[in-house]
Structure formats: C-alpha cells, structure tokens
Amino acid sequence: MSLNDREPSDRKPSDRELSDSVLDHLRRVAALPDLTGTRYELEREIGRGGLGVVYRARDRQLDRQVALKVLDSALAGEAQLIARLEHPGIVPIYEAGTLPDGRIFYAMKLVAGARLDGYLAGDPSLAERLRVIRRVGEVLAFAHARGTIHRDLKPQNVMVGEFGEVYVMDWGVDAVAGTAAFRAPEAVLDWRSDIYALGGMLAFVLPASAAPALRAIAAKAMSADAAARYADAPALLADLERFQDGLAVEAWSEPLWHRWRRFGSRNAVLLWLLAAYAGVKLLLFLLRNL
Amino acid sequence: MDPDTAIGGPHGRFPSTQLSLLEAVATGLPNQALERVAALYWKPVYRFIRHKFHRDNEDAKDLTQSFFTAAFERDFFARFDPAKASFRTYLRMAVERFAASQHEAAHRQKRGGDVAFEPVAEQAVTTGSPEEIFEREWQRQLFALAVDDLRAHCDGCGKQLQFRIFEDYDLAAGERPSYSALAARHRIAETSVTNHLAWARRMLRGFVTDRLRGVTAGERELHQEMRRACR
Numbered sequence: 333m334s335l336n337d338r339e340p341s342d343r344k345p346s347d348r349e350l351s352d353s354v355l356d357h358l359r360r361v362a363a364l365p366d367l368t369g370t371r372y373e374l375e376r377e378i379g380r381g382g383l384g385v386v387y388r389a390r391d392r393q394l395d396r397q398v399a400l401k402v403l404d405s406a407l408a409g410e411a412q413l414i415a416r417l418e419h420p421g422i423v424p425i426y427e428a429g430t431l432p433d434g435r436i437f438y439a440m441k442l443v444a445g446a447r448l449d450g451y452l453a454g455d456p457s458l459a460e461r462l463r464v465i466r467r468v469g470e471v472l473a474f475a476h477a478r479g480t481i482h483r484d485l486k487p488q489n490v491m492v493g494e495f496g497e498v499y500v501m502d503w504g505v506d507a508v509a510g511t512a513a514f515r516a517p518e519a520v521l522d523w524r525s526d527i528y529a530l531g532g533m534l535a536f537v538l539p540a541s542a543a544p545a546l547r548a549i550a551a552k553a554m555s556a557d558a559a560a561r562y563a564d565a566p567a568l569l570a571d572l573e574r575f576q577d578g579l580a581v582e583a584w585s586e587p588l589w590h591r592w593r594r595f596g597s598r599n600a601v602l603l604w605l606l607a608a609y610a611g612v613k614l615l616l617f618l619l620r621n622l
Numbered sequence: 623m624d625p626d627t628a629i630g631g632p633h634g635r636f637p638s639t640q641l642s643l644l645e646a647v648a649t650g651l652p653n654q655a656l657e658r659v660a661a662l663y664w665k666p667v668y669r670f671i672r673h674k675f676h677r678d679n680e681d682a683k684d685l686t687q688s689f690f691t692a693a694f695e696r697d698f699f700a701r702f703d704p705a706k707a708s709f710r711t712y713l714r715m716a717v718e719r720f721a722a723s724q725h726e727a728a729h730r731q732k733r734g735g736d737v738a739f740e741p742v743a744e745q746a747v748t749t750g751s752p753e754e755i756f757e758r759e760w761q762r763q764l765f766a767l768a769v770d771d772l773r774a775h776c777d778g779c780g781k782q783l784q785f786r787i788f789e790d791y792d793l794a795a796g797e798r799p800s801y802s803a804l805a806a807r808h809r810i811a812e813t814s815v816t817n818h819l820a821w822a823r824r825m826l827r828g829f830v831t832d833r834l835r836g837v838t839a840g841e842r843e844l845h846q847e848m849r850r851a852c853r
Contacts, residue, residue: 350766354793358765362827363852366820404845433827
C-alpha cells in the first residue's frame, strides 16, 4: 500500500499528544544510563559534550564518588584509548563496561576543581597561566609520543584541580571534529592540529597586557600552514621556557631596542655592578685629577 | 483558532523492524520504509509547512499529503546521500523545495488576485523558527510512537503494571507522584517502582532507537539522531 491509496482519515487520530514538559522529561529519562547490575548509583549530570554525558555517581562497593561517562557503543575505543595513557595529567579510568542498552560507560576519578575557562575567572597570575599551559603541553607531548592525538583540545576540556594539578580530559576519537575556535583548518587532523589547539589555548589564557613574544608563540602555533607551526609540543614548550628565562623566543624576531631591553632586564644586577664600578672609577679619576 | 490536524498522531500502527532505511529500500521493501518515514515525519512536515508557508490546517494537510505522495513516487530514497546530510535534514529540505514550488505555482495562478494565506496570528501559538518547530515535532512524534510501542509491548507480554507505573510517573501531566505514593497506589514495594521504571525507560529507549533505525541510513547517523532525540 502506498500513500496514494490511503486517505488521511484512514489513520487513527491521536487521543493525546505529548506535552512539551512530558516530552522534555521523556527525552531526559531516555538518556539516563540504566546502571542496574553495576556497582554505581547515579547522582547527577555534571557535564555534556558532543560525544557523551558525564554523571557524578557513587561507587557503592568502595563508597566513593566517581565521574561516569556514558558514550555510544560506536565510541568504545575512547575508554581503551585513555586507559593506555597513564600520566599524572590524564584522569585515570577505574572501570569500563556496557550498559543494558548497549551504550558503554567508564568510571573515572572525580576531579574536584574548575575547568580552565572558569579557573581564569579567578584572575591567576601570568606565571600561573603559563604553568597550566605547560602542563597541558607536557600531557600532549606524552600522548603524541604514544601515537594518540586529542582532537578537541579547548579550555573546557582542561581541569585545574584544587591542589593545582592539571588534567586534560575528553580525549577524542575519530568522530570528533574539534571546536571552531581551537580547530586547525586542515581537513584531516593529526598531532599538528593539537599544536594549533595548544596555541589557541595559550592565546586564550594570555591577559591583554601579555608580551608580544608570548603572542608570537601562540600565533606560530596557530599558523594556518601546519608545516609552519612548532614541530611538536616540546618545541612549543621550549619556546615558552625561553620566554620565561628571559631569552629570545624562536617565534619572534624582536627589534634591536627590545633585545637591549630584554638584555638589560635579564642582567640587571650585573649592569648595576658595572655601573657602580664605572662610577667609582670615575670618582677616583676625578679625585686624582682635581 | 484553526487547530492542527489529528492525522499522523502517535496511535497509528506502523511496522517496526531492525532494518535501516537504506537496507529496507535496498532489500525491496520500499513500502515498509515509506510507512516508517510517514509515521514519524507526517506531523513534523505538516507543522513545518503550516509555519514556514503560513498555510491553514486544510491546506497544510493537503500539501503534506501531496508531498509524501509525490516524494515517494519520484525516486525519493535514491537521491538521499547519507554522506551529505541526515535523512531528517534531507527530508526537511525536500519539503521546503516542494512547498515553495507549490506556493509559487499557486501565486502565479492568482497573481494580481487575493492570495489568502492564514495570518500567522491565527495559527497555534508556537515559538521558534519553522526549522526548530520541525525538529521539536520530530522529537514529539518519535517519543509518542515509542510510548505506543512500549504500551503494545507491555500489553503483549503481561507487563501492564510496569506500563501503568511508567504512565503514572513519566507521562504525568502535572506534578509527579513520589515513588512511595506510587508504591502504595499499586501495592508494591518502593524498590519495585524503581525497578519497573528503570525497565520501562530502558525499553522506551530501545523503541526510540528502533524507530530511528528505520529512518536512518546506518549506525553513525543513528547515533547522531539518538543524541538529538535524547538529551
């Protein structure tokens, strides 16, 4: 039978349509993970991304809170991917499993702290901002060395814990396309795309008064041409370190006056001693010849 | 006030299988694919036409019916490329093109005369763009069909109690009763209320998935649509 054969009146009319509030409720409860048969008890939703939802849950056996991430079954690789990465800057996974409806979940450490975008609202110092970026860069360098790329690095995926620890979250899988402001322009993402995102993060955390050398480091990392970016995360970190040590950075060919000023501020004590020495010598010379 | 049609409501009975849309078409079951598409999309298309083209109830019904008839007569599925867009987007854009061409044809006939479209103010009060209304109606119809599937399933396997608890709690129009009140009403333990609700919700999600599988091109699109449907 095709629609040609069927008159509208052939269809059974609805006696009740779902109201907006009932529909919203059904959409929400249909998304809730059914944790029957697991050791976890759902508490509340704490985060949501393009690929999954993170809940706060209680581990009944160990009587502790965990973060429980629920993903489509097609994304099962994410848990394995993160489990392979053991690093202080990557949230450890306690357990992974499959829900009765086929979705997968993994329980991980519940990090108490703030997302980087929220953390910046507390107006931390420049040194502290750079410390966070350097920690993120170290995690990236570790992951890249193991053949893993993040794909969606952004301030919302970085947590700063209550003791200052920095975690890089939401490690990507193939389905991730990145977030516009931090996504490299190339169609196929690779480790250099993470360098681009790290540059975007650096630009994001810099205060308005940041030195041009720091802005140049961010700009180099965010070059549209992937080949013009830093070769890897350690190269970017090395340039940041050079800046913090008062040295010239690779990303910026500074003007001569700026080089002298940097030399002056880096060798202030020596210059003051030299000036004092010259002053004393001049004074002695004047005293002898008067 | 010109109320919306009751056609395409959630109580129509349409076949449900595990085949994806393109599998159904490829395996020589285009009618089955058509039935599933019509069951889910008739009302969203109707509402979209009403709001996008300011049509009254009867006009919108006719146009909706014409769209489905014409679309399915003309190689509609063959032109769908899942690499370019979801089937939902493809269908909405096809509706837009179809309704626009009909609008233009009607306008040509009446050029210089009165084109009597219903004023927007007389339509049902709905906020959002026509595209948002389309998506919202798609969600509404999807869940209405899934609730029907759940009811039928419960009737068929003697789980009427589970459905009644689901109905009393999750379909409650106003304030939801407490679990203890539900337990007292149905003379069961409170933990049974929790378990029955968890079961019903799991089944509901399963039926939503099943309905979507019938109108999506594969697992990837299915997962994307599930994320849009369940929040």
